[in-house]
Amino acid sequence: MGVTDDSGVMPEQINYNIVTLTRFLTEEQNKHSEATGDFTLLCHALQFSFKSIAYYIRRATLINLTGLAGSSNTTGDDQKKLDVISNDLFIEVMRSSGRCSLLVSEEEENIIFFSGANSADGKSSEHARYAVACDPIDGSSNLDAGVSVGTIFAIHKLAEGSTGEAADILKPGTELVAAGFTMYGASAQLVITMKGGSVNGFTLDNGLGEFILTHPDMRLPKKRAIYSVNEGNSLYWDDRVKSYFNSLKEAQPDNGKPYSSRYIGSMVADAYRTLLYGGIFAYPADSKSPKGKLRILYECAPMAMVFENAGGQAVNSKMERMLEVVPEHIHDKSGIFMGSYDEVEKVKSFHK
Numbered sequence: 001m002g003v004t005d006d007s008g009v010m011p012e013q014i015n016y017n018i019v020t021l022t023r024f025l026t027e028e029q030n031k032h033s034e035a036t037g038d039f040t041l042l043c044h045a046l047q048f049s050f051k052s053i054a055y056y057i058r059r060a061t062l063i064n065l066t067g068l069a070g071s072s073n074t075t076g077d078d079q080k081k082l083d084v085i086s087n088d089l090f091i092e093v094m095r096s097s098g099r100c101s102l103l104v105s106e107e108e109e110n111i112i113f114f115s116g117a118n119s120a121d122g123k124s125s126e127h128a129r130y131a132v133a134c135d136p137i138d139g140s141s142n143l144d145a146g147v148s149v150g151t152i153f154a155i156h157k158l159a160e161g162s163t164g165e166a167a168d169i170l171k172p173g174t175e176l177v178a179a180g181f182t183m184y185g186a187s188a189q190l191v192i193t194m195k196g197g198s199v200n201g202f203t204l205d206n207g208l209g210e211f212i213l214t215h216p217d218m219r220l221p222k223k224r225a226i227y228s229v230n231e232g233n234s235l236y237w238d239d240r241v242k243s244y245f246n247s248l249k250e251a252q253p254d255n256g257k258p259y260s261s262r263y264i265g266s267m268v269a270d271a272y273r274t275l276l277y278g279g280i281f282a283y284p285a286d287s288k289s290p291k292g293k294l295r296i297l298y299e300c301a302p303m304a305m306v307f308e309n310a311g312g313q314a315v316n317s318k319m320e321r322m323l324e325v326v327p328e329h330i331h332d333k334s335g336i337f338m339g340s341y342d343e344v345e346k347v348k349s350f351h352k
Contacts, residue, residue: 150268224278
């Protein structure tokens with residue numbers, strides 16, 4: 001029980017042992033004697049991008065950054081002003097970090113090379129050892145409605161001897177060094193994981209200007225009766241997908257109740273809720289989009305890494321492990337089912 005002061009008011013409790021993202025990254029680096037610090041510096045650059053995008057989103061309506069910018073990106077979506085700003089910001093931050101050799105963005109048709117023979121100046125840097133893929137603002141069509149949007153990122157390390165080429169990014173998710181996403185909602189939430197590591201969640205403290213560790217070692221519940229899918233596409237689903245989702249609407253053997261439906265329509269927001277509470281998120285391939293709708297490099301693969309490292313699963317519409325899917329080109333697409341381990345097992349049972 002706390003002690004009140006003379007006025008009868010409980011004094012503010014101050015936590016002096018705050019784990020910031022900066023501290024967390026430094027401590028992780030210290031666990032690896034072979035670490036050069038380049039990966040840590042790259043993550044600091046990413047952190048700056050996330051803070052900046054969060055700032056612009058908070059001020060978007062005040063300074064007229066919502067609305068269309070008058071062009072479309074490579075996947076045919078109308079670009080929002082914030083999409084353009086966030087993309088330009090991401091490019092410049094990755095360029096100036098000196099640690100990123102090449103960048104793939106949803107908003108750019110081609111790979112952007114910062115070092116190596118393909119770069120603008122043809123120069124390479126011994127420190128630019130990473131390839132980054134990102135979706136600067138995922139779910140941007142929801143911006144004007146104030147719905148949560150996010151940034152998804154994936155980090156690969158260049159092959160030994162490479163100075164940066166397409167092959168360094170066109171790899172399966174099993175080769176990822178790190179991945180995660182930031183969700184910009186009532187607060188900015190950053191979720192990050194590294195190869196073979198745990199999943200950790202941070203919340204941006206706007207007063208301190210720091211991401212604070214608030215969700216250490218995130219773990220998915222093994223099962224949960226919640227599903228998240230755009231049922232407006234059900235006309236185009238194949239029979240196995242229809243049968244699976246229809247089964248969720250029936251009384252379940254264990255409690256006699258159907259699953260609850262929760263769908264926001266912003267992948268980052270739906271994924272974050274699923275990560276916290278369990279259940280399943282799906283965007284299946286269908287007759288309208290035979291390969292699927294979501295992009296492998298900067299949506300499916302990084303999310304799959306997060307969910308697997310948190311004890312869940314992620315598969316494509318062929319029931320193949322999502323992390324083992326090799327993209328054919330930088331904007332290649334896939335269907336996806338991801339969530340609690342037992343829930344994905346249930347999906348698989350309908351596809352056998």
